[in-house]
Amino acid sequence: MSENSPPQDAAVEIDGLDKWYGDFHVLRDINLVVGKGERIVVCGPSGSGKSTLIRCINGLEEHQHGRLVVNGIELRRDPAAIDKVRRNVGMVFQHFNLFSHLTVLENCTLAPMHVRKLPKAEAEDLARRYLARVRLAEQVNKYPAQLSGGEQQRVAIARALCMSPSIMLFDEPTSALDPEMVTEVLDTIVGLAEDGMTMVCVTHEMGFARQVADRVVFMDDGEIVEIDRPEAFFTAPRHERTKLFLSRILR
Amino acid sequence: MSALAERPRFAARIDPLRRLFASPASVLLTIGCLALLVWVLPDLLRFFVFDAVWTANDGLACRAPGAGACWAFVAHKLPYFTYGAYPLAQRWRVDIVFGIGAALLGWVLIPRAPARKFGGGLLLLVYPIFAFVLLEGAPALGLVRVSSDLWGGILATFVVAAFGIFVSLPFGILLALGRRSNLPVLRLASIAFIEFMRGVPMIAVLFMAATMLPLFLPGWLTPDRLLPPLVGVALFASAYMAEVVRGGLQALPKGQSEAAQALGLRFWARQRLVILPQALRLVIPAIANTVIGLFKDTTLVATVGIFDFLRSVDSARLDPHWAGPTITTTAYSFAAIFYFVCCFGMSRYSYYLESRWHP
Numbered sequence: 030m031s032e033n034s035p036p037q038d039a040a041v042e043i044d045g046l047d048k049w050y051g052d053f054h055v056l057r058d059i060n061l062v063v064g065k066g067e068r069i070v071v072c073g074p075s076g077s078g079k080s081t082l083i084r085c086i087n088g089l090e091e092h093q094h095g096r097l098v099v100n101g102i103e104l105r106r107d108p109a110a111i112d113k114v115r116r117n118v119g120m121v122f123q124h125f126n127l128f129s130h131l132t133v134l135e136n137c138t139l140a141p142m143h144v145r146k147l148p149k150a151e152a153e154d155l156a157r158r159y160l161a162r163v164r165l166a167e168q169v170n171k172y173p174a175q176l177s178g179g180e181q182q183r184v185a186i187a188r189a190l191c192m193s194p195s196i197m198l199f200d201e202p203t204s205a206l207d208p209e210m211v212t213e214v215l216d217t218i219v220g221l222a223e224d225g226m227t228m229v230c231v232t233h234e235m236g237f238a239r240q241v242a243d244r245v246v247f248m249d250d251g252e253i254v255e256i257d258r259p260e261a262f263f264t265a266p267r268h269e270r271t272k273l274f275l276s277r278i279l280r
Numbered sequence: 281m282s283a284l285a286e287r288p289r290f291a292a293r294i295d296p297l298r299r300l301f302a303s304p305a306s307v308l309l310t311i312g313c314l315a316l317l318v319w320v321l322p323d324l325l326r327f328f329v330f331d332a333v334w335t336a337n338d339g340l341a342c343r344a345p346g347a348g349a350c351w352a353f354v355a356h357k358l359p360y361f362t363y364g365a366y367p368l369a370q371r372w373r374v375d376i377v378f379g380i381g382a383a384l385l386g387w388v389l390i391p392r393a394p395a396r397k398f399g400g401g402l403l404l405l406v407y408p409i410f411a412f413v414l415l416e417g418a419p420a421l422g423l424v425r426v427s428s429d430l431w432g433g434i435l436a437t438f439v440v441a442a443f444g445i446f447v448s449l450p451f452g453i454l455l456a457l458g459r460r461s462n463l464p465v466l467r468l469a470s471i472a473f474i475e476f477m478r479g480v481p482m483i484a485v486l487f488m489a490a491t492m493l494p495l496f497l498p499g500w501l502t503p504d505r506l507l508p509p510l511v512g513v514a515l516f517a518s519a520y521m522a523e524v525v526r527g528g529l530q531a532l533p534k535g536q537s538e539a540a541q542a543l544g545l546r547f548w549a550r551q552r553l554v555i556l557p558q559a560l561r562l563v564i565p566a567i568a569n570t571v572i573g574l575f576k577d578t579t580l581v582a583t584v585g586i587f588d589f590l591r592s593v594d595s596a597r598l599d600p601h602w603a604g605p606t607i608t609t610t611a612y613s614f615a616a617i618f619y620f621v622c623c624f625g626m627s628r629y630s631y632y633l634e635s636r637w638h639p
């Protein structure tokens with residue numbers, strides 16, 4: 030496989046995408062194809078546009094130029110298309126963003142009940158199943174504020190999974206966590222990866238990247254500088270900017 | 281961890297008596313307050329309780345030298361304070377409206393009550409129509425029509441306040457959402473409305489409503505004296521409520537809305553299920569403030585000819601039958617007690633809600 034070989038069956042196709050915040054050119058000519066079941070790790074210096082890129086994939090940000098197709102649906106300004114895409118794309122945020130007025134269980138049943146229109150009992154069964162999977166079966170009636178950061182992030186993962194997404198987006202899921210909680214969250218994500226979930230994960234956890242990533246995308250200054258298999262990426266980076274970044278992060 | 285564990289955990293439980301004398305400053309304050317109490321309390325008690333006239337059929341006993349507050353006057357005028365000029369024979373209708381209103385309010389405000397949602401639905405959707413029909417009358421149902429010109433006293437005050445609260449909360453929420461909308465027309469319209477209402481005294485709004493509203497109404501609608509101030513108060517309060525709600529919306533981290541979006545919730549579902557429940561809880565004290573302000577502002581409807589509670593107290597005071605040196609003081613004291621009890625009740629309820637949600 031070459032560094033950017035378009036897989037047969039694409040989950041996400043990004044083609045010549047540009048985005049501006051006012052005058053600020055935040056994403057420049059992004060080209061990336063994510064195959065079904067593929068696991069992509071995105072890394073790069075802070076402010077390089079990683080979050081903006083994955084937020085474009087579920088329509089939280091809109092792009093001004095280029096094509097972005099998710100599960101065969103092109104994202105444009107059309108709200109119906111955005112709705113359709115979001116139903117199949119789950120997202121996990123750096124700061125968890127759990128709904129603080131709802132219990133853990135309610136956080137997980139909210140979207141199944143009001144978006145998928147599942148009956149309450151069914152939504153709760155589903156939620157309990159995913160909460161058990163992230164090892165939080167005992168905490169279902171607590172409020173987010175009563176949980177540790179790692180537990181909150183695992184609830185956020187379960188909440189996203191309750192919508193049965195085919196693609197999961199992670200935006201630095203462990204960077205707001207105390208070091209001792211990073212592993213429990215990464216293990217959960219690794220578990221997902223082993224089940225064949227398509228995922229795009231922004232992270233600087235290089236051990237994790239080596240373990241699960243099919244390809245690593247390195248961004249700097251709004252551009253994709255380098256895309257490579259993890260082994261090659263870490264042992265033989267080709268660009269100066271990549272080498273500089275790796276030397277800082279792997280110190 | 282250990283530092284935390286060793287901290288005295290019940291600092292607040294220190295004997296309160298000892299705290300009153302904990303330092304020279306608090307000793308001074310304590311003594312000062314006691315002196316003030318000793319100075320005013322006996323006079324107050326003498327006037328309002330011991331020397332007060334509790335029963336009388338006219339002002340004679342109240343005019344006796346040295347007589348205190350004339351509560352007999354209040355007792356005698358209480359029906360007028362309650363119903364205004366509502367016809368005597370029809371006042372049972374007001375009693376029913378009050379009784380059912382109180383029962384529904386109790387049902388909905390007590391958080392542990394069963395089927396509260398159902399009670400809330402009754403209170404918000406069915407009760408207003410029921411109350412209106414019963415108060416206004418419907419000849420078809422055998423209820424004599426009672427023009428709202430005759431509604432007065434506590435009835436008028438409650439109708440204006442309840443309508444104001446009933447309209448201003450939802451309308452204020454819509455205005456607040458409109459002010460944050462991406463659609464320029466909606467945003468500008470909301471800003472214009474809010475800023476206009478906030479930039480004009482309430483009395484001016486009431487006069488404008490009284491003169492302008494009839495122009496917008498179809499000709500067959502009888503011009504009604506109560507409707508314009510009702511609308512005026514509600515719109516005025518909505519502008520304030522909108523700013524309060526906007527404060528709550530702004531205080532909520534953006535991530536809440538984004539997480540809801542990412543889960544596929546559409547705009548209204550997002551507002552209803554995620555944003556508003558949190559934003560409104562954040563601003564309960566300010567909402568209570570606005571509601572209490574609205575309740576007291578209802579007294580201004582007197583300027584456009586509504587005999588609300590304060591106005592009826594004010595006019596009853598002039599009854600020559602009861603004229604006397606203590607009548608004015610008694611009447612206004614009674615009005616003050618009424619408004620205080622209502623406002624203090626609302627204030628306590630808001631504290632209770634706060635403590636429930638922010639333990």
Ligand SMILES: Nc1ncnc2c1ncn2[C@@H]1O[C@H](COP(=O)(O)OP(=O)(O)O)[C@@H](O)[C@H]1O
Pocket residue numbers: 050053055073074075076077078079080081082
């Ligand atoms: N809403 C916004 N408006 C303007 N500039 C923004 C906005 N969001 C992000 N940016 C800018 O875009 C750049 C990329 O941001 P981001 O995608 O969050 O970077 P990363 O996630 O790689 O740290 C940064 O320089 C940031 O300041």
Ligand SMILES: [Mg+2]
Pocket residue numbers: 079080081200201
């Ligand atoms: Mg980021």
